[in-house]
């Protein structure tokens with residue numbers, strides 16, 4: 599049994615990690631400021647975990663939360679590209695200052711390793727596909743800059759203080775428990791939620807924008823593998839967590855509509871500011887060095903997601 603601290607535990611990815619770790623019999627402690635997370639996501643494991651409502655900007659609170667912890671799975675953040683475009687300062691405070699507070703607390707508490715929820719947005723308008731970790735980042739949005747900055751912080755904490763770290767660049771994770779009721783929610787959650795309510799979703803752009811949509815189970819497995827990976831790879835190294843396949847927004851719309859039995863054609867609006875046109879992962883580094891295999895497939899994942907909402 600290991601001791602895990604999950605930041606953002608009431609969010610989509612944090613709560614999914616918590617469920618798996620509890621099932622495996624680990625000690626799970628979690629923090630969340632509940633600004634975007636929801637305790638309903640933890641309802642069935644609430645008695646099996648230790649939860650504290652805490653903000654990542656609370657440096658003193660983080661110090662005590664890190665005591666006795668082996669692994670930190672750092673999922674807490676103000677996610678969303680458009681949210682960061684609208685309010686870069688607030689997202690900077692949570693995403694960068696909050697991560698720095700956590701790293702300082704982890705260093706002082708001698709935590710064994712931190713696994714960080716990095717983002718494919720770091721590649722920005724880097725034109726080459728698929729994206730490889732060694733490519734020069736070209737972030738387009740404040741969110742992308744913030745996520746990338748924290749990768750560098752994690753690398754520097756390894757070099758300066760020996761704190762082990764792994765950065766997982768998530769590529770558009772989707773699945774059950776993803777919030778759907780905010781304009782900042784992920785596109786699959788929003789489309790599903792709207793179609794189920796009989797509303798026609800809007801595709802921003804021409805519908806040919808593509809993403810490497812990755813089902814939540816694959817992201818959970820990447821985190822677990824990152825915790826047990828040899829120390830040589832926990833030097834702040836970056837790993838793509840995608841599938842190696844992409845789907846256009848038109849395809850995603852059609853696939854969800856098909857599953858729900860929704861017949862209206864999509865509305866089209868202007869492209870979103872800060873958006874990347876195409877995003878596709880090369881996952882060979884994660885496969886080779888972490889043993890990562892994205893076993894959960896897109897259409898099966900979509901079926902489970904639609905069934906959940």
Ligand code: UD2
Nearest residue numbers: 677678679717718719768769770784785800801802870877
């Ligand atoms: C970015 C990151 C992703 C993760 C996420 C966290 C990239 C390539 N991906 O996801 O890894 O960090 O941020 O928030 O940067 N859209 C519509 N209609 C809607 C909503 C969205 O057309 O109602 C479009 C949106 O303009 C975009 C695509 O769907 O082209 C995906 O948007 P998203 O917000 O689900 O995720 P994205 O790609 O910004």
